[in-house]
Amino acid sequence: MPALWLGHGYLEGRSLSPDLGFTTIQGQRVSLGEWRGRPVLLAFWASNCRSCLEEMPELAALFRDYEGRGLRMAAVAMPYDLPNRVLSLAGKERWPFPVALDPLGELAGALGVELVPNCYLLNGDGAVVATRLGKPDFRELRDTIDKLLREG
Incomplete structure (x- = not known):
């Protein structure tokens, strides 16, 4: 499936609740409020999704x-993903970013995520500025992140 820019739609300018968050595979609870003031990329994935991997x-x-x-x-692993598979993959691959479990679908549900791979880029205020279903255009994503960082 080719990647699609979904635009902002109903999420345009919408700031996510700072209480919304996730739990890393190390058991650390992270709220989006802790990351305010910085751009945030949430990459939803599943261990059985070849494109995600x-x-x-x-x-x-x-x-x-x-x-x-x-x-x-x-x-952020999808709610249906098996935690032991997520833990195994993350341990084997040693990804440098936090890997999260969302077993109750709290974060996925707040953003309406049903398909993966799916990325959400938030600005420093916690507002969704871009979404991408499918593999991102990494050049375009880098340009958008650069712009967010310049804007502070």
């Missing part, structure tokens, strides 16, 4: 390039 090295490179400049990122 194929984009992970590019997401890792993007994270390494931008983490020091303020980008926050999490790879």
Whole structure:
């Protein structure tokens, strides 16, 4: 399936609740409010999604390039994913970004995520500025992140 820019739609300018968040596979609870003031990339994925796994090295490179400049990122496993598979894959691959479980679908439900791979880019105010269903155009994503970082 080719990647589609979904636009902003009903999410345009909508700030997510700062209480909304996720739990990393290390058991750390992270609320989006803790990441306010910085761009945030939420990459929804599943361990049985080949496209998701194929984009992970590019997401890792993007994270390494931008983490020091303020980008926050999490790879959020879909609620139906098996936690032991997520843990196994993350341990084997050693992704540099936080990997999260969303077993109750709290975060996926708030954003209306049903299909993966699916990325959401938030600005420093926690508002959704871009969404992408399918593999991102990483050049375009980097340009958008650069713009968000310049705007502060």
